[in-house]
Amino acid sequence: xxxxxxxxxxxITATGQRVTLRCSPRSGDLSVYWYQQSLDQGLxxxxxxxxxxxxxxxxxxxxxxAQQFPDLHSExxxxxxxxxxxxxxxxxxxxxxxxxxxxxxxxxGTRLTVV
Amino acid sequence: xxxxxxxxxxxxxxxxAANLPCNHSTISGNEYVYWYRQIHSxxxxxxxxxxxxxxxxxxxxxxxxxxxxxxxxxxxxxxxRDTAVYYCIVRVEYNFNKFYFxxxxxxxxxx
Numbered sequence: 001x002x003x004x005x006x007x008x009x010x011x012i013t014a015t016g017q018r019v020t021l022r023c024s025p026r027s028g029d030l031s032v033y034w035y036q037q038s039l040d041q042g043l044x045x046x047x048x049x050x051x052x053x054x055x056x057x058x059x060x061x062x063x064x065x066a067q068q069f070p071d072l073h074s075e076x077x078x079x080x081x082x083x084x085x086x087x088x089x090x091x092x093x094x095x096x097x098x099x100x101x102x103x104x105x106x107x108x109g110t111r112l113t114v115v
Numbered sequence: 116x117x118x119x120x121x122x123x124x125x126x127x128x129x130x131x132a133a134n135l136p137c138n139h140s141t142i143s144g145n146e147y148v149y150w151y152r153q154i155h156s157x158x159x160x161x162x163x164x165x166x167x168x169x170x171x172x173x174x175x176x177x178x179x180x181x182x183x184x185x186x187x188x189x190x191x192x193x194x195x196r197d198t199a200v201y202y203c204i205v206r207v208e209y210n211f212n213k214f215y216f217x218x219x220x221x222x223x224x225x226x
Contacts, residue, residue: 002158043159043216090158106158 004107012113018079021110025093032074038087081114119203124221133190137203140184146205150188154199193224
């Protein structure tokens with residue numbers, strides 16, 4: 001158990017809908033990272049938050065957004081969903097956002113299926 | 116950040132050592148070598164990391180060549196539960212958000 005909790009584990013929704021994925025980082029971790037893993041692609045970095053503020057952006061679509069709340073949990077919002085958004089979405093957390101040797105711990109992911 | 120090259124897949128007999136190679140010929144002086152693994156759609160799991168010296172922990176050993184252009188992850192006694200995709204990643208010390216996972220090596224541990 002990495003200590004990172006993601007909910008829900010599975011989500012099935014229709015095209016055009018909006019969903020919210022939730023991530024609770026390990027206790028004490030200030031940074032949260034979101035990754036997408038599609039069947040035909042590796043893990044793609046989406047976005048990072050550090051202590052409530054956006055720190056870095058990767059290949060995140062404009063239809064997607066995220067935030068980190070004062071209690072450090074994070075939500076990834078996916079809107080106007082398309083079939084191609086079906087994927088595993090992972091959240092990871094680390095103690096800080098910019099210290100060398102920092103490991104990151106991954107949650108078990110949310111499997112999103114868009115039908 | 117430097118990219119890595121890994122074999123697509125490898126087989127290993129249960130109980131034997133699994134040696135997973137990784138090439139990172141463009142690695143720069145401040146980049147660390149990290150290894151993660153992903154067991155069938157679970158979240159990636161940290162294994163080990165190093166800069167120059169060889170490293171060992173309870174899971175594995177990491178051997179980095181003197182010129183740092185390649186490394187080998189060694190699982191000393193592979194078990195069936197070690198079947199997974201293993202990712203070799205190099206990253207600048209402050210850029211975890213730029214972890215590039217690549218395709219990794221699918222290690223198949225066979226009885």
